[in-house]
């Protein structure tokens with residue numbers, strides 16, 4: 501496939517580009533802080549950038565009329581709504597975390613959440629010092645899945661690719677669920693799965709859970 505990336509010079513942009521090229525696909529278009537790279541029209545666009553770039557991304561996918569995979573975190577409710585509106589015109593996969601492990605983490609949380617009334621619940625996330633948003637998008641997903649007001653602590657430490665821990669405690673025991681991404685390859689793999697998924701899809705708003713658990 502011929503793919504394009506918004507944020508192609510960034511950490512995730514680079515990792516995704518590398519993985520897709522290893523699989524034999526062609527990087528033909530990119531957009532970053534210093535402008536556009538164009539060699540051919542892409543068949544899909546992947547966005548790992550910043551919330552303030554979203555308007556540009558929407559403009560590009562509308563012009564090219566191609567599917568979008570977006571992993572950028574820190575989007576406002578209004579921005580998520582504008583993506584949902586756009587998904588009437590193109591297929592979109594959106595997720596704040598493209599790793600398999602976090603999807604399984606969320607399944608476990610969904611299973612246990614009806615048994616933890618009265619427990620103390622805390623989320624701790626740790627990421628590299630360069631991360632711009634706080635708390636992480638994944639921590640927000642875990643909180644949303646719990647359907648409770650839960651405190652989130654954010655640590656910014658060295659070069660950590662992404663750790664998430666959920667603590668659950670009653671007076672007699674502590675249950676922890678934890679996930680560590682060992683490198684950005686874990687996220688890029690999920691983006692690759694999403695690319696193969698989205699190329700055959702009708703217009704619509706999909707999440708990574710749809711990609712992972714599609715029959």
Ligand SMILES: NC(=O)C1=CN([C@@H]2O[C@H](COP(=O)(O)OP(=O)(O)OC[C@H]3O[C@@H](n4cnc5c(N)ncnc54)[C@H](OP(=O)(O)O)[C@@H]3O)[C@@H](O)[C@H]2O)C=CC1
Pocket residue numbers: 506507508509510511512513531532533534548549550552553570571572573574595596597598599633687
């Ligand atoms: N969903 C998921 O699984 C994951 C999501 N993420 C999210 O992806 C996003 C990117 O993360 P990461 O790759 O680490 O960040 P980076 O800062 O490394 O990459 C972002 C890129 O966008 C560029 N950029 C900044 N401003 C603009 C602009 N106005 N127009 C165009 N390009 C711009 C940056 O340039 P410059 O560096 O010069 O500012 C950089 O090249 C974050 O929101 C992060 O939370 C990250 C990992 C996994």
Ligand SMILES: O=C(O)C1=N[C@H](C(=O)O)C[C@H](O)C1
Pocket residue numbers: 573596597627631632635636637638639661662663
């Ligand atoms: O910025 C990152 O690096 C990451 N961001 C995502 C988030 O905010 O949850 C996913 C991952 O943990 C890495």
